[in-house]
Amino acid sequence: MSDTATIPVTVLTGYLGAGKTTLLNRILTENHGKKFAVVINEFGELGVDNDLVIDADEEVFEMNNGCICCTVRGDLVRILGGLMRRRDRFDGIIVETTGLANPAPVAQTFFMDEDVKRATRLDAIVTVVDAKNLLARLEDSSEAEEQIAFADLIVLNKMDLVSEAEAAEVERRIRAINPYAELQRATKSAVPVESVIGREAFSLERILEREPDFLTSDEHEHNEDVMSMSFEVSKPIDPEKFNTWIGNLLQSKGQDLLRTKGILAYQGEERRFAFQAVHMIADGDFVGAWKEGEPRKSKIVFIGRNLNRPQLRRGFEGCVAE
Amino acid sequence: MSGTVSDADFLLQTRGASRELGAWVVSVAFAADAAGPAFALGDGTLRLASTEPGGGPGAGPGAEWRSVAAHDGACLSLVADIAGGFLSGGDDGKLNHVTAGGELRTLADFGMMKWVEHLATHPSGLRAAAVGKVVHLLDKAGAKLKALSHPSTVGGVAFDAKGKRIAAGHYNGASLWFVNSKDDKPRVLPWKGSHQMVAFSPDGTHVVTTMQENALHGWRLTDQQDMRMSGYPGKIKSFSFSGGKGRWLATAGADCVVLWPFFAGGPMGKPPIELAGGDGVLCTQVACHPQHEVVAAGFQDGLVLMAEIGSGKIVPIAAPGRGAISALAWNASGTQLAFGTETGFAGVVDLSKR
Numbered sequence: 001m002s003d004t005a006t007i008p009v010t011v012l013t014g015y016l017g018a019g020k021t022t023l024l025n026r027i028l029t030e031n032h033g034k035k036f037a038v039v040i041n042e043f044g045e046l047g048v049d050n051d052l053v054i055d056a057d058e059e060v061f062e063m064n065n066g067c068i069c070c071t072v073r074g075d076l077v078r079i080l081g082g083l084m085r086r087r088d089r090f091d092g093i094i095v096e097t098t099g100l101a102n103p104a105p106v107a108q109t110f111f112m113d114e115d116v117k118r119a120t121r122l123d124a125i126v127t128v129v130d131a132k133n134l135l136a137r138l139e140d141s142s143e144a145e146e147q148i149a150f151a152d153l154i155v156l157n158k159m160d161l162v163s164e165a166e167a168a169e170v171e172r173r174i175r176a177i178n179p180y181a182e183l184q185r186a187t188k189s190a191v192p193v194e195s196v197i198g199r200e201a202f203s204l205e206r207i208l209e210r211e212p213d214f215l216t217s218d219e220h221e222h223n224e225d226v227m228s229m230s231f232e233v234s235k236p237i238d239p240e241k242f243n244t245w246i247g248n249l250l251q252s253k254g255q256d257l258l259r260t261k262g263i264l265a266y267q268g269e270e271r272r273f274a275f276q277a278v279h280m281i282a283d284g285d286f287v288g289a290w291k292e293g294e295p296r297k298s299k300i301v302f303i304g305r306n307l308n309r310p311q312l313r314r315g316f317e318g319c320v321a322e
Numbered sequence: 323m324s325g326t327v328s329d330a331d332f333l334l335q336t337r338g339a340s341r342e343l344g345a346w347v348v349s350v351a352f353a354a355d356a357a358g359p360a361f362a363l364g365d366g367t368l369r370l371a372s373t374e375p376g377g378g379p380g381a382g383p384g385a386e387w388r389s390v391a392a393h394d395g396a397c398l399s400l401v402a403d404i405a406g407g408f409l410s411g412g413d414d415g416k417l418n419h420v421t422a423g424g425e426l427r428t429l430a431d432f433g434m435m436k437w438v439e440h441l442a443t444h445p446s447g448l449r450a451a452a453v454g455k456v457v458h459l460l461d462k463a464g465a466k467l468k469a470l471s472h473p474s475t476v477g478g479v480a481f482d483a484k485g486k487r488i489a490a491g492h493y494n495g496a497s498l499w500f501v502n503s504k505d506d507k508p509r510v511l512p513w514k515g516s517h518q519m520v521a522f523s524p525d526g527t528h529v530v531t532t533m534q535e536n537a538l539h540g541w542r543l544t545d546q547q548d549m550r551m552s553g554y555p556g557k558i559k560s561f562s563f564s565g566g567k568g569r570w571l572a573t574a575g576a577d578c579v580v581l582w583p584f585f586a587g588g589p590m591g592k593p594p595i596e597l598a599g600g601d602g603v604l605c606t607q608v609a610c611h612p613q614h615e616v617v618a619a620g621f622q623d624g625l626v627l628m629a630e631i632g633s634g635k636i637v638p639i640a641a642p643g644r645g646a647i648s649a650l651a652w653n654a655s656g657t658q659l660a661f662g663t664e665t666g667f668a669g670v671v672d673l674s675k676r
Contacts, residue, residue, distance in 0.1 A: 055435035061493045061534075062515070063515065063534070063535065075475060082413060085345075085364030085396050086396045
């Protein structure tokens with residue numbers, strides 16, 4: 001997914017009124033010399049200021065492979081396929097989802113469809129949240145949580161409407177769900193375009209590159225539905241044991257596991273093995289060599305629901321080579 | 323090696339014409355009243371290989387093929403029209419008619435953000451254009467007859483041989499509509515997944531769709547039995563029933579041409595035959611000769627060939643190396659074969675007896 005001949009796709013999620021379209025128009029009008037094709041799924045009050053805007057219906061369908069969480073956005077397969085016939089006219093694609101969209105089928109489209117995989121790459125999932133209303137949204141919708149759980153960048157918007165104490169509480173709640181995303185505070189969606197576009201967040205080379213922001217690392221948030229857990233081992237991993245364990249885990253718990261990411265030190269291997277999954281759909285490969293003197297620790301991160309910490313820890317530790 | 327390449331290119335070099343058109347060839351079609359084919363491109367133009375004087379189709383080396391600015395965006399679909407000339411659909415929401423001489427007229431405008439993605443015509447005087455979830459039926463004069471709605475975006479449309487029914491592929495199945503029915507309720511053929519291109523077997527007894535997965539699905543209409551035709555290594559982006567009695571369904575999506583027998587009780591329980599395989603290169607386009615049991619095939623590496631279904635004998639048309647074949651079509655009499663590639667190469671070969 002890191003082939004540079006492919007066209008980068010940025011997915012923009014967030015609740016209606018959070019400031020998605022404002023951010024979109026900012027990206028489109030800023031003077032960066034890049035042209036984008038924009039796929040939108042709902043018309044807000046604001047128009048989209050771009051030459052190439054495509055109207056999509058969020059059409060999610062199940063792959064006919066017996067796997068109930070293998071859902072794909074059929075409209076994206078179709079539209080991205082059509083856009084590839086004139087790929088010389090733009091440098092990137094931005095997909096704006098509706099406020100109620102679950103990001104999983106969007107992300108899975110980039111792993112499951114061979115034409116989409118061949119021509120495009122998922123650059124990042126960017127989620128715009130409204131600092132004033134997020135807590136209420138988290139109470140009443142699972143989509144709001146999922147949009148945060150899937151995000152690589154979270155734009156905490158409308159900062160002018162909240163006090164510092166309110167902002168800190170919103171950040172704490174975001175961090176409890178997803179400590180791995182970058183968080184940027186903003187007013188009127190004003191964030192630097194380069195922080196949104198060209199993140200390569202789904203590139204295996206960049207997996208777990210960022211250190212997580214655990215605001216309160218010891219305090220567990222028991223009332224959150226979606227949470228994250230990370231585990232580390234310093235002994236080398238047996239690839240066969242790992243594959244068996246992770247394969248079974250994704251198979252049986254895939255619906256609860258939203259995103260999984262790992263960097264592994266395989267026994268007798270000089271290169272790092274990077275791994276990621278969206279629900280059950282996994283992708284992994286060797287990336288660059290371990291650096292001289294760098295501790296060869298294996299690390300795995302889960303973001304999801306109903307995560308059983310002792311069970312996951314035992315499972316991961318059980319992958320250590322004898 | 324160079325000997326092989328020039329051999330494979332012999333027919334294109336000696337009996338064909340070709341151009342670098344500079345944009346993805348989306349589709350190619352022959353009209354009844356045009357000497358050569360039209361190519362629909364990703365840059366929104368149609369190129370007519372029919373307007374120059376001299377020898378074979380599109381002859382006159384170096385001469386420009388006439389360009390018609392058909393769509394503001396990309397061409398998405400192209401068919402020969404029943405009123406002569408061509409119908410083209412674009413991602414500018416327009417359904418256009420282009421005459422053999424290159425004159426353009428917009429028949430319908432569905433709005434800038436709508437895509438006119440699939441077209442079909444029937445000589446009885448019917449035109450169909452799929453735009454999103456709706457299949458619009460138009461008559462020969464361009465008047466709108468009906469708008470047939472589906473539960474999700476339509477992936478392909480086709481008339482049956484008699485022009486009495488139209489089929490549309492969509493999510494979780496296909497819908498069959500009687501063109502002249504008053505109540506306009508479709509017969510839905512269900513099967514989970516995303517269905518795209520659709521075709522009736524020429525005898526009208528079966529409907530087959532291509533799927534988002536690497537598979538075909540079919541229904542026998544007499545008893546609505548399902549047929550699963552899977553095991554392809556790639557997506558099936560092209561299929562075509564053989565000419566004459568329509569006994570074979572040729573399909574792309576494998577490293578050979580896969581042909582399913584639609585006779586003697588088949589295709590249920592009958593294995594397909596495979597032609598022109600062995601190179602490990604994916605077949606991307608197929609087009610059956612309109613009269614004989616001969617199939618033309620285009621491959622990922624740019625190779626175009628034709629194969630006789632009975633004997634498996636293969637004749638190369640164009641050598642590899644000019645981009646993956648993205649469009650392939652015969653003219654109605656089966657004397658010309660045209661092809662185009664993802665990188666904008668287009669060719670037409672005259673195969674008539676001399």
